[in-house]
Amino acid sequence: MSKFKKKANTKQEIPTSALPDIIFMLLFFFMVTTVLREVTINVKQRIPEASQLRKLERKSLVSYLYxxxxxxxxxxxxxxxxxANDVFIEPSDIVLWVTQEKDKLDEVERDQLTIAMKVDEDVKRGLISDIELQLRKANARKLLYxxxxxxEE
Amino acid sequence: MARNKNREDPQINSSSMADIAFLLLIFFLVTTTIANDRGLFIPLPPDPDQMEDIDIKIPERNLFKIQINSADKLLVEGEPLQDVNEIRPMIKEFVLNNGRDPESSDSPEKAIVSLKTDRGTTQQKFIQVLDEIQGAYYDMYADRAGVTNKRWRELVDDLKDPENKRLYDIGRGVGEGEDGKVAFPMQISIAEPTKIGG
Known part of the structure; x- marks a missing residue:
């Protein structure tokens, strides 16, 4: 019977001394890949989906409209x-807003300002085309939806 | 110099390190959003007030008309269409016609895709259709440059690299068109929307 009573002499515990290091690595990953949100978004945002996306090159040249x-x-x-930023604006205020955004940039880069529009799925084209018209008037003609x-399947 | 031999072990207890790191991790998880700065690029035409009001006659055959009404229903070249995905092959056929079919475009250089919506069309439908149109063009460019569609979109956004620039010039046919213009431009005309009900 004695041979059945033999017990393995190995330790049962998992070494946990490396746990803090793993967590720190995760922490650094999130710290590096994420950006703190600058504005509180006060509008509903269900962003539509598309397949032919392109990336924004330089974040400093981008202004956002929600x-x-x-x-x-x-x-x-x-x-x-x-x-825009933290306030609601009317389409007629857009020219002024674009001018303010352009003033924040260097003089040589002003014509490269890109407007990124984050538009809810259910917003009608009428409002969006009004915004587009104002952007054309303000000469901010690089637009990103x-x-x-x-x-993809 | 005599020291107390019963002094305590100088090690710091580090068992709570993991908990501290966890707290920090959770804080960052909650307060941050992964930046989402990708989308569909469209260049806008200049200010309408400063544009000269010239009536340019574009032959019917060089126009590919897409209309969307306020109920998000599609009308492509005068025919109702249910499935948005059908637009992509239709545009490719239209642009690459090169004058074969007299009803279709003369050359890629002259082909224009016109997208007209209603004021009541939702942004979602508009994006879907615009996505298809741009997708068709990116497919054609990628074919000409001999790369995949995905690679094409990446290289377009990074033209500082000479290799990317070379492929870009091949894909778009830069300098090959009339008067040294681009032989294969992406001409998408987004017309002023009609009033509700149109």
Whole structure:
């Protein structure tokens, strides 16, 4: 019977001394790959999907416009609004806004300003084309519709 | 010089290090968003007030008309279309016609894709159609340059690299068109939307 009673002499514990290092590596990964959000977005954002995406080259040359139904509908109504930085603006204010954004850039780079529009799926083309017209007037003619990557079959 | 022999072990207890790191990790996970700066690029035409009002006659055959109404229904070259994905092969056929079919385009240089929406069309439908049009062009460019569609889109955004620039020039046919223009331009005309109901 004695041969059945033999016990393995190996240790049962998993060494956990490397755990902090693993967690630190994860931590550094997230610290490097993420950007702190600059503005609070006050409009609903369900970004449409597309497959033919292109990347923005230089983040410093990009200004963002958020378009969608306000999150606080009781305060702002349910009509889609345009958010620039932290405030809601009207299409007629866009020329002024573009001028302000251009002033933030170096003089040589002003014509390279790109507008990235984050538009909710359900916003109608009417509003968007009004914005486009104002952007043309303001001579900010590089436009990017932010979309998500469609999952390809 | 005599020292107390019963002094404590000088090691710092590091068992809570993992917990501290976890807390930091969770903080970063919650407060950050992975930047999403990709999308569909479109160049806008100049200010309409400063453009000269000249009536340029474009032959019907060189126009590929896509219309979307306020109910998100498609009309492509005068025929209703259900499936958005059908647009892509149609555009390729239209652009690469090179004058064979008298109803279709003369040459890639002259071909124009016109996209007209209604004020009530949703942005989602617009993006879907624009995606198909641009996809068709990127496919054709990639074919000419002998790369994949994905590679083409990457190289377009990084033209500082001479190899990328070379492939780009091949794909777009830079300097091969009339008067040294681009032989294979991407001409997408996005017309002013019609009023609701159109």
């Amino acid at each position: 378009v969608g139904e306000p999150k606080k509908t009781d305060q702002w109504g349910s009509e889609p609004r345009i958010q 932010t979309t998500l990557q469609e999952v």
